[in-house]
Amino acid sequence: MTQTTSRIFDDFARLMNDAAGVATGVRREAETVMRAQAERVLRELDVVTREEFDTVKDLAAAAREENEKLEARLAALEARLAKLETPE
The missing domain is CATH 1.20.5 (Single alpha-helices involved in coiled-coils or other helix-helix interfaces)
Structure with a gap:
């Protein structure tokens, strides 16, 4: 039973680690998209x-x-x- 519990915790920790990596990637992608959009708007406004x-x-x-x-x-x-x- 302890080995099963330990494996569940290991799998859960791995899942959380992967989720954190995905969240970081999504954040970077969102920043890139927002920055590109802001630059486009500023170009159109002729700032x-x-x-x-x-x-x-x-x-x-x-x-x-x-x-x-x-x-x-x-x-x-x-x-x-x-x-x-x-x-x-």
Whole structure:
């Protein structure tokens, strides 16, 4: 009787082990399918990639910096012009 009980437990343990392996495989497959579906949806929505976003962000920062320099230069030139136009 003990050998039969032991064999039943061994078979049950093997079955649970196999079930865990199958569950892991199903989980991986589901993740793959969901990831592919999400990528397809994002492509259809024409969402920018992180690299494109970072590039445009850097360009905007550079343009903002250049704009600030030009504003300062314009203010200095306007001040010089105002001095020249002021009668003494």
